[in-house]
Amino acid sequence: MIIGVPKEIKNHEYRVGLTPGSAAELIHHGHEVIVETKAGDGIGFSDKEYTQVGAKIASTAKEVFDNAQMIVKVKEPQPNECRMLREDQLLFTYLHLAPDPLQTDLLLESGCTAIAYETVTDAKGRLPLLTPMSEVAGRLSIQAGAHCLEKAQGGSGVLLGGVPGVKSAKVVVIGGGVVGLNAIRMAIGMEAHVTVLDRSLDRLRELDDYFGPKLNCIYATKDSVQKYVQEADLVVGAVLVPGAQAPKLVTKEMIKSMKKGSVVVDVAIDQGGCFETSKATTHAEPTYIVDEVVHYCVANMPGAVARTSTEALNNATLPFALALANKGYKKALNDDVHLKNGLSVHKGMLTSEPVAVALGLQYTSADEALDLGSSTAALA
The missing domain is CATH 3.40.50.720 (NAD(P)-binding Rossmann-like Domain)
Structure with a gap:
């Protein structure tokens, strides 16, 4: 799988979706990692550190979005980033959709599959990525x-x-x-x-x-x-x-x-x-x-201590990113109900019930959305 890491563009946001160490782990498992230039500069992760572990450096965010099958970020995509997403693309990041109707609408319009860090669960009902x-x-x-x-x-x-x-x-x-x-x-x-x-x-x-x-x-x-x-x-x-x-x-x-x-x-x-x-x-x-x-x-309070935050976040997200890359999102979601709980948007369907309630939108269960998405792909 080709995994893309764009530079965060939210105000004073210096965290990065993958550290060089996380990129190395994904590359070790046979995947390709594309990192936007200077994505980690603000917290001391240089382009050279990424290239040393085998990652490729892209000159623009558009290049990352155009080539990647999975986008790994930290903060919710901004409107111009949402518009670069496409139907066959997986987005793995924090979303916080309930108070954000614009982002929700844009993600639904994009047709992408979006998994929210903040609603992935574990066996004890906790939120390990939050x-x-x-x-x-x-x-x-x-x-x-x-x-x-x-x-x-x-x-x-x-x-x-x-x-x-x-x-x-x-x-x-x-x-x-x-x-x-x-x-x-x-x-x-x-x-x-x-x-x-x-x-x-x-x-x-x-x-x-x-x-x-x-x-x-x-x-x-x-x-x-x-x-x-x-x-x-x-x-x-x-x-x-x-x-x-x-x-x-x-x-x-x-x-x-x-x-x-x-x-x-x-x-x-x-x-x-x-x-x-x-x-x-x-x-x-x-x-x-x-x-x-x-x-x-x-x-984005943790952005104030972006180095610590990035390393702490990567410790938690890397196993899930590996599962998504190794298995593909459908098998990874079906194999892990806790990861499936993070599915928020899939092929134009809203799969987070709390978000649907908050924004007054139609809700489709994750299982139904994945089945419908597969049926639509087969018909196409």
């Missing part, structure tokens, strides 16, 4: 939030851990999943006063067992969310409904009740955000202020 970026984003949320609390950034001028004789900041994490766990670890490590809110008592018990008295574990209701949010110096939104839009758990009224100079970090912004006042920002202009509360809503 997990590494959730770990990064959770840790970054506290780093970014601490920076935003600085007075020069519009914050209240509070140091998360305080100092002897001065109280530490109050950090509230909404959601105790992978993002939340990593945010909690960082916030406790910086000696903040940390509270987590979650609707799963089992998860709260796990977190309580893990962190003990260092963490305040609270069951999430509208009343408890309002109470803890209005007292917080920093609130991290870490909720996730796989494939669907994030629920708006923090209302405009709650934001208005917060202290002047408080900070909210919406890690769920890729899925539409969990604060009513959230809107996607970029690393170039990461924050804005609503009712004197600083909002950090960068839609």
